[in-house]
Amino acid sequence: MRFLKVPFATPRRRLILAAAAVLLAGCIWFLWPSDARTASTTVTAEATSSTIKDTVTGSGTLEAARSEDLSFASSGTVTAVNVKTGDRVKKGDVLARIDTASLQAALTSAQAQLDSAETTAANDGSETASRRAANTAAVASARAGVAEAQDALDAATLKAPFTAMVATVDIAVGDQVSASSGAPTGSAGSTGTTAAITVMTPRSFVVTADVSADDVARLTTTMQAEVTPAGATDPLYGTVTAVGKVAEVSDSGTATFPVTVTLTGKQDDLYAGTSVDVAITVSSRDDVLTVPTAAVTTEGDATYVQKVSDGSTTKTEVEIGETYGPTTEIVSGLAAGDTVSYTRETRMPGGGTGGVTFPGGGELPPGFEGGTFPGGGTFAGGSLGGAR
Incomplete structure (x- = not known):
């Protein structure tokens, strides 16, 4: 009696296995604990002295000054x-x-x-x-x-x-x-x-920016502003010439106030109707020493950073001032140019720990690139690892 030998990994079977592998990998990725999908990296940064600005932001559209x-x-x-x-x-x-x-x-x-x-x-x-x-x-x-x-x-x-x-x-x-x-x-x-x-008026522009109700009370005329047109990287400069006293309510129910900024000088490459972002300077401080906020740690009544010197790291107590989002002011304990180290958490695009294997193997369809499944297991060169 003769038996017909049928290959185990037919093209159809390979395609089904590949699809099942990708689907299973996705499920594992979303169900995997979040702490298993992040990685900790130690980075360094210098304490720098710079000018810190407290600003009120808004957006609007360029209009001719008259x-x-x-x-x-x-x-x-x-x-x-x-x-x-x-x-x-x-x-x-x-x-x-x-x-x-x-x-x-x-x-x-x-x-x-x-x-x-x-x-x-x-x-x-x-x-x-x-x-x-x-x-x-x-x-x-x-x-x-x-x-x-x-x-x-x-x-x-x-x-x-x-x-x-x-x-x-x-x-x-x-x-x-x-x-x-x-x-x-x-x-x-x-x-x-x-x-x-x-x-x-040619080359003379104003912008009426919408400013939140919480911020408008901090603004007065003559304050300086930076105006950045859509798509531009370098700001233009202007002066606040009017602060609206009557709120405008959007469809969502949010109240904003119109604040008019007149651009300084003549502008040759601007056009009425251009969208712009506006940053109005409320206050400014020079020579403020800062480090990344992530580098500052507080334990009880003490605040410290990890100072790096001559290849070694020392826990150094510091006095802090204002926090400006990603940076924090250092009042004492560090000098400009000092280096600090801290741990930064990053989300892993794939991978994880443990082992996941996919039996059956076979070639993956075109478009599947090499990589690592969360929880272990790999696919590379368009093929799925595993025994046939």
Whole structure:
């Protein structure tokens, strides 16, 4: 009788074993005691003297230091647009105009009414007191009409209110504008905004940062701030110019206060709308000696560090001051340049102690790299250890 010999480790079996091994390894990793998944490393650090800053942080968006939406206060047809987006203009420059024919006619008519009223008032000596009062009122009304017509004529021209850069232009020659909005009506080029032209200060920026209610009471104007745009590594500098007194409540119910920081100097590579982080300096101390907080140990009333000198470690008592997160101030017991050692706990990406073996072996599917399972056991080179 002949028997058919079937290989124990078929490709299908190998794949199943590999998947089971990885699944089992993951379960062991998450169920393994946390202290078995960390490693202790002894490290050293120098006591350093530096400037320590107490800061209040917030975030916000860059805005132009000054911007203004310009609109026509008269209705008419746009006859001239003298600027485009990005242009630089000086105060008083003419940016755009609308047709003035009807506005000029209205002014001429108002002036004629004023002339007539003044003539009548000049010849009312023989009239009654009430009639003379009426003539005087008519002159005043006519003068107001002239002033109004003159204002409407002046409003037919948009002028730059300050030296600026043109941010947006939402009108074109031929557009109809209304006195209520100043933006084109029924025009294909209209964006629906209320401004015909928007101008802003070039290279001068402010940021309004949201600061927590707990921190805003510590802030005053003239405090210095560091402003770091999104994606930048080096901060810019500014000054607090306004501290809001009315809280703004977010959707989550958190209350924050707006704090305005004006950037120092002219900025060539910044753009309005950029997100920034703000750190406002509340106080600053120079020449503060610090070591890593993890290097400081307290036992009873004594605080000490492990000082390293000439290759040996000595338990050295120190007096500490303020703690600044990862660093602690040393008031006495150490000098700048002294070295301390301490133990740092690190989480192990894999491994552990003990032994776990996976019978069956076989090749792992592509993509499985070599490594160590938690609790022992290895796989390397795409293969799973074990006897077939």
